[in-house]
Amino acid sequence: MVGVVIGSTLGAYVPLWFGADSLSIASVVGAFVGGLFGIWIMAKLFSS
Numbered sequence: 001m002v003g004v005v006i007g008s009t010l011g012a013y014v015p016l017w018f019g020a021d022s023l024s025i026a027s028v029v030g031a032f033v034g035g036l037f038g039i040w041i042m043a044k045l046f047s048s
């Protein structure tokens with residue numbers, strides 16, 4: 001759950017650095033991709 005929250009938050013903020021709106025499609029897609037990336041990172045960290 002922590003990976004999803006951190007990943008989606010960071011993924012939503014990346015388009016803001018490039019001038020996109022906080023509710024733009026880029027931010028929504030970034031949040032989705034960041035959430036998936038957060039799940040993947042946490043799975044790799046705790047699967048040993």
